[in-house]
Amino acid sequence: MIVWGASLVALFTWWFATGLILLVIRAADRTGGNAYNRAVFLSVPVLALGVAGVILSISNTGMTGLYQGFFGALAIWGWIELSFLSGVITGPERAVASRNAPRTDRFWKAWDALAYHEIMLLVGMAFIVIVTTGSDNTIAMWTYAILFFARISAKLNLFFGVPRINFEFLPLPLQHLKTHMTKGPITAFFPLSVTVLSFATACFAQLLITADTQVEATGFALLTSLCALALLEHWFMVIPLPDAKLWRWMLPAQKRITAKEETHGL
Known part of the structure; x- marks a missing residue:
């Protein structure tokens, strides 16, 4: 029961935190002006709580310390993602990319668009x-590492090419990133990505099955679920499932993008 509860905690946190970040950014899209900077500044306490949670967790090997570390890492990750999606911490490159440029040039342009993040x-x-x-x-550490490497993998797949990309969730300050993504057939990097994530999920599941204590089982349940969700997010880029409906219903309508904004970026 405790293990299933931990899995549900991971699932709900993934869904709710993603929706909350999208909700804040969508509200900033509609408000405009300094709304993005305000959102990042007002959410600094979340970052502080995350740092405190991680620090407090290292001396606590019980169930409380487990969740302190898990949610602490998620809070740090979430604040960094919010600062990126708001366009506050992205990269020096804000112009749209040329589709006709060599792939190497496009890669470094994409890096420049994300470097600070x-x-x-x-x-x-x-x-x-x-x-x-x-x-x-x-x-x-393991929570953040899963998020970190899964996100790098997802970004590389978006650059190399995947059939499905939810452009509708891309905030106004990041519209220029569309030109760094490739909507098309998968490349050899995608099966490599899902193989590594599948192997990692299986490893954590094995550790969950052989855990000696409830605390260990709960920790590995959280990590297994998080890794499985990262794997699922990769498959969302390929399989035609209505994954956007998981969050669309809770978001206000997005501000319309003018032709000038679409052409020149923001």
């Missing part, structure tokens, strides 16, 4: 690794 993700990873090194409670 990627550096922030690395800083978050470095902080959690340093804090949790030597601790018996490393769930914060």
